[in-house]
Amino acid sequence: MAELAMQATALVKWFGEGDARTVAVQGVSFDARFGEMLFIEGPSGSGKTTLLSLISGILRPNEGTVMVEGRDIWSMTSDRIADFRLNKVGFVFQDYHLFPRLTTVENVAIPLILKKNDWDKSIDEAMEYLEIVGIKDRALLPPVKLSGGEQQRVAIARAIASHPDILIFDEPTASLDGETGRKILDFVKKNILTDKRCIIVVTHDNRIFEYADRIMTMEDGRVIGFEQGGGREE
Amino acid sequence: MKGILKIAYKLLVNDKGKFAALLVGITFAVFLMVMMTSMFSGILHRSSATVLNVGAKVWVMDPAINTPANNIPMPDYVLDAVRSINGVTYAVPLYSGGALVKLRSGAYQSVTVIGLDDSSLYGRPELLEGQIEDIYGENAFIVVKDAEFPKLQNPRVGTEFEINDHRGVIVGIARVTTSGLFGVPTLYTTYNRALQYIPSTRFTTAFILIEPKNTTAIPYIKQQVKALGYEALTKDEFIQKTSRFYKYQTGVGTNVLIMTVISFIVGLCISGQTFYTFILENLERFGALKAIGAKGRELVYMILFQASFASLAGFGLGIGLACLLITVARLRMPSYAAMTTYTDIGLAFIMVLIIAGISSYIGVRKVLKIEPFDIFRG
Numbered sequence: 001m002a003e004l005a006m007q008a009t010a011l012v013k014w015f016g017e018g019d020a021r022t023v024a025v026q027g028v029s030f031d032a033r034f035g036e037m038l039f040i041e042g043p044s045g046s047g048k049t050t051l052l053s054l055i056s057g058i059l060r061p062n063e064g065t066v067m068v069e070g071r072d073i074w075s076m077t078s079d080r081i082a083d084f085r086l087n088k089v090g091f092v093f094q095d096y097h098l099f100p101r102l103t104t105v106e107n108v109a110i111p112l113i114l115k116k117n118d119w120d121k122s123i124d125e126a127m128e129y130l131e132i133v134g135i136k137d138r139a140l141l142p143p144v145k146l147s148g149g150e151q152q153r154v155a156i157a158r159a160i161a162s163h164p165d166i167l168i169f170d171e172p173t174a175s176l177d178g179e180t181g182r183k184i185l186d187f188v189k190k191n192i193l194t195d196k197r198c199i200i201v202v203t204h205d206n207r208i209f210e211y212a213d214r215i216m217t218m219e220d221g222r223v224i225g226f227e228q229g230g231g232r233e234e
Numbered sequence: 235m236k237g238i239l240k241i242a243y244k245l246l247v248n249d250k251g252k253f254a255a256l257l258v259g260i261t262f263a264v265f266l267m268v269m270m271t272s273m274f275s276g277i278l279h280r281s282s283a284t285v286l287n288v289g290a291k292v293w294v295m296d297p298a299i300n301t302p303a304n305n306i307p308m309p310d311y312v313l314d315a316v317r318s319i320n321g322v323t324y325a326v327p328l329y330s331g332g333a334l335v336k337l338r339s340g341a342y343q344s345v346t347v348i349g350l351d352d353s354s355l356y357g358r359p360e361l362l363e364g365q366i367e368d369i370y371g372e373n374a375f376i377v378v379k380d381a382e383f384p385k386l387q388n389p390r391v392g393t394e395f396e397i398n399d400h401r402g403v404i405v406g407i408a409r410v411t412t413s414g415l416f417g418v419p420t421l422y423t424t425y426n427r428a429l430q431y432i433p434s435t436r437f438t439t440a441f442i443l444i445e446p447k448n449t450t451a452i453p454y455i456k457q458q459v460k461a462l463g464y465e466a467l468t469k470d471e472f473i474q475k476t477s478r479f480y481k482y483q484t485g486v487g488t489n490v491l492i493m494t495v496i497s498f499i500v501g502l503c504i505s506g507q508t509f510y511t512f513i514l515e516n517l518e519r520f521g522a523l524k525a526i527g528a529k530g531r532e533l534v535y536m537i538l539f540q541a542s543f544a545s546l547a548g549f550g551l552g553i554g555l556a557c558l559l560i561t562v563a564r565l566r567m568p569s570y571a572a573m574t575t576y577t578d579i580g581l582a583f584i585m586v587l588i589i590a591g592i593s594s595y596i597g598v599r600k601v602l603k604i605e606p607f608d609i610f611r612g
C-alpha cells in the first residue's frame with residue numbers, strides 16, 4: 001500500500017440546492033500511485049476539474065474521503081489544508097495564472113516564499129527550476145513576454161518548486177499546438193516524474209495519451225473505466 | 235512573512251498606473267487637509283499673540299472677553315481687590331487698545347498699543363535695539379519688529395510719529411514670538427502713557443496680569459476673582475478660550491472644518507476606489523496564491539500592507555508638499571498665517587489611517603471571499 005500517493009473514496013460533490021442542484025461528482029473512488037502518470041479524461045462537464053479540486057485540497061467534498069499519508073485531508077483545519085496544498089501538491093493551472101507584475105523567476109519562487117524561505121534564497125532556488133525546464137535565460141522577463149509553451153514551463157517550474165508529491169495538470173495542452181504539447185509531456189515524463197511523485201493530468205487531448213500510465217475515464221460525475229495508457233512499461 | 239510582503243509590494247508598485255493614482259489621491263487629500271488645518275492653526279495661534287507675547291501666568295478679565303483683541307475695561311477697584319487675594323504675588327494692569335498713527339510721510343496706520351505696568355513693566359518684550367528703561371522717556375514707544383513692521387515704514391530708534399495728535403518717538407525695537415492676526419503693527423509703552431495718549435472710557439484696565447505664588451494657588455485665585463464678577467484664566471485657558479471662539483463662534487472654524495471634511499472625502503473616494511479596482515484586478519492573483527497554499531491570514535497581511543504602504547507614502551508626500559508650500563509662501567508673504575502643528579499632522583495621519591482601513595476592509599472582504607476553485611476552473 002506504501003506506493004499509494006493518494007486514495008479517494010466515495011467522493012461526492014454537488015453544487016446548488018433543490019431543483020438547481022447539479023451533482024458534479026457522484027461517488028468516485030480511485031487512487032494515484034507514486035511514479036505514475038494518471039490521466040483523467042471524459043467529456044466536458046463530466047466533473048474532471050471538480051474531482052481534481054476535491055483531491056488537491058481546493059474544494060471540500062460533500063461526502064467521501066481523500067487519504068494522503070494515512071490521513072483524510074478534509075478532516076484537517078483549513079490552515080493545515082493550506083499547508084497540504086503548499087507542501088504536497090503542485091498545480092499547473094489550465095491558464096497558468098502567472099503573475100504579470102512579477103518577473104518569471106519571482107513567479108517560480110512564490111511557493112518557496114510562501115514556505116517562508118528567505119527571498120534571495122528562494123530566487124536562487126527558483127533559478128534552478130527554471131534551468132530544469134530550460135528557460136533560465138527568460139528569468140528576468142515578465143511572463144507575458146514569453147510564448148505559450150514557455151509560460152507552460154514557468155507554470156511547471158512553479159508547481160515543482162515546492163517539491164510536491166502530487167503534481168496536478170489541468171488541460172496542459174489545451175492552449176498549445178500539438179507539437180509543443182507533446183514536447184512538454186515528453187519533458188515532464190522524462191524530467192519531472194520520479195518514483196516519489198505522481199502526476200495527474202486532466203485532458204481531452206488524445207494525442208498525448210501515449211504518455212499516460214493509466215487513463216481514467218469519467219462521464220456524468222462517475223468513473224466509467226480504467227485503461228492502461230501507452231506509457232505503461234510493465 | 236517578509237517575503238509575502240515583498241510580493242505584495244511588487245504587485246502594488248509594479249502596477250505603476252494604479253499605484254500613481256493611489257498616491258496622487260492620498261497625497262492630494264493629505265495636502266488639502268494639512269493646508270486647511272495649518273491655516274487654521276496659524277490663525278488660532280496668532281489670535282492669541284498678545285497672550286503668548288506678554289506671557290503672564292494668570293489673566294483677569296471681563297467674562298465676556300473672547301479674545302485678547304477684545305477690550306472691556308474693568309474699574310480700578312478690581313486691581314486692588316485682586317492684589318489682596320491670598321496667593322497673588324503681584325498683580326499689574328495691562329492696557330491693550332487700538333490707536334491711529336500718522337507717519338512722517340503723512341500716511342495713517344492703525345496700531346495696537348500695549349501699555350505695560352509703569353513700575354514693573356511686567357510682560358515686557360525682548361529688545362533687539364535700545365534699552366527697556368528708555369520706555370520711561372518722553373513720548374517713548376517701543377515698536378515690535380514683526381511681519382507688520384514695514385507698515386510703519388521701517389522705523390528706527392529715534393524715528394518720530396504722531397499718535398492721536400501726540401508726539402511719539404521710537405526708543406527701542408522689540409522682538410516677539412508671535413505676530414498678531416489682524417495685520418496691524420504693535421507698539422509698547424507704559425500703562426500711564428497709554429491712558430494719557432489714547433482716549434479711553436471711564437474704566438481703563440483691559441486685563442490684570444497676576445503672578446501667583448505657585449500653581450496650587452491658582453484655583454483659589456480663580457474662585458475669588460469669580461466672586462468679584464470677573465474671570466481669571468491661566469495662559470493656556472485663555473488661549474483655549476480664544477481658540478474656541480474662533481473655532482465655534484466665527485465662520486472660520488466651520489468653513490475650515492467643512493473643507494477638511496471635503497478633502498478627506500475626496501481623498502477617501504479616490505484612494506478607496508483606486509484600491510478597490512486594484513484588488514479587483516488582482517483578485518485572480520490572490521485566488522491563485524490561495525490555491526497554491528497561502529493562508530487567508532497571509533492574504534489579509536498582504537492587503538493591509540499594500541493599503542498602509544500606499545497611504546503612508548501618500549501621507550509623507552502630502553505633508554512634505556504642504557510644508558514646502560507653506561515655507562515658500564512664508565518667504566513671499568511674511569504675514570502668511572499657516573502653521574503646521576503636530577495636531578494637524580496627527581489629524582491628517584488619523585484620516586489617512588481611516589482611508590487605509592476602509593480601503594483594506596473592502597479589499598480583505600473581497601479577497602477572503604474568493605474560492606480557489608473558481609481560479610482553478612478558469
Ligand SMILES: Nc1ncnc2c1ncn2[C@@H]1O[C@H](COP(=O)(O)OP(=O)(O)OP(=O)(O)O)[C@@H](O)[C@H]1O
Nearest residue numbers: 015016022024043044045046047048049050051611
Ligand atoms: N461552482 C459551480 N456551481 C455550479 N455548478 C458547477 C460549479 N462548478 C462546476 N459545476 C458543474 O459541475 C459539473 C462538472 O464541472 P467540471 O468543471 O468539473 O467539468 P469538467 O469535466 O472539468 O469539464 P471541462 O472538460 O469542460 O473542463 C458541470 O456540470 C458544471 O456545470
Ligand SMILES: [Mg+2]
Nearest residue numbers: 048049050611
Ligand atoms: Mg475542467
